[in-house]
Amino acid sequence: MQQVTVLGTGVLGSQIIFQAAYKGKDVVAYDISDDMLAKLPERWEYLKKAYRHDFPDVTDEALDVAVSRIRSTSDLKDALKDADIVIESVPERLDIKQSTWRKVSEVAPAKTVFCTNSSTLLPSRMAPFTDRPDRFLSLHFANEIWKNNTGEVMAQPQTDPKVFDSVVQFAEEIGMVPIRVRKEQPGYVLNSMLVPFLRAAADLWVRDVASIEDIDKTWRIATGAPLGPFQFYDLIGMMTPYMLNKDSSDPVSREFAERIKTEYIDKGRLGKGAGHGFYDYE
Structure with a gap:
């Protein structure tokens, strides 16, 4: 799997693109927004700085070579024409993902393996919208994938076991530690543990039990963890929790979505x- 196409160039999509290129893959970055594509050079500079910070031995030459392996386009047919594997990282809404996979199936080569990076949605909800359910599965990344390098590989009932094994190998090739998820599970392993933790923090904030800073401080001091829950939210990016909570049946979750929209996203x-979230970053 040398030719990689990534659908979506947001926070996590751009990380997948850069990491795959850094590990020697030829990568096409696809987005429906030309404005998003125009911002990618700035994003590559941000990621170069992050790699230098976390890997003191990394060379500028290696980072520049990674960027040279990336091509961007807003033409879906062009993006997929040579793809061995396509990784979807579009907004976390089932209708958007289903529509995307229907369009991808119309133009992707027969050889292409399809992977969704969905954080919460089951691959079996998307597989019927493809023309190759036997070649469809999940490959889920944690944020800041160059150092938080788990690659959760999760099949759905129709996935060919050989395809599953090939994606495990691909994950290893791009520097991930493959986590074999043996049963289809919303949230995989990571988010099945992380999401309840983050929801508890959101509930405390929305109900004015404690401030963001004190919630984070409590978690860090009492557990020895390096990050508090709202620092995790900043790593994830505001749009994902907003999309996941805005239509929730839980009024606290809906209020959380509304507050992060008006107090953070709209600003x-x-x-x-982006340099700013619940906290400010250099």
Whole structure:
């Protein structure tokens, strides 16, 4: 799997693109927004700085070579024409993902393996919208994938076991530690543990039990963890929790979505990747 196409160039999509290129893959970055594509050079500079910070031995030459392996386009047919594997990282809404996979199936080569990076949605909800359910599965990344490098590989009932094994190998090739999820599970392993933790923090904030800073401080001091829950939200980026909570049946979750929209998203505070979220970053 040398030719990689990534659908979506947001926070996590851009990380997948850069990491795959850094590990020697030829990568096409696809987005429906030309404005998003125009911002990618700035994003590559941000990621170069992050790699230098976390890997002191990395060279400028290696980072520049990674960028040279990336091509961007807003033409879906062009993006997929040579793809061995396509990784979807579009907004976390089932209708958007289903529509995307229907369009991808119309133009992707027969050889292409399809992977969704969905954080919460089951691949079996998307597989019927493809023309190859036997070649469809999940490959889920944690944020800041160059150092938080788990790659959760999760099949759905129709996935060919050989395809599953090939994606495990691909994950290893791009520097991930493959986590074999043996049964289809909303949230995989990571988010099945992380999401309840983050929801508890949101509930405390929305109900004015404690401030964001004190909630984070409590968690860090009492557990020895390096990050509090709202620092995790900043890593994830504001749009994902907003999309996941805005239509919730739980009024606290809906209020959380509304508050992060009006107090943060509408002010351009989109998370650590944008330099500002719940906290400010250099």
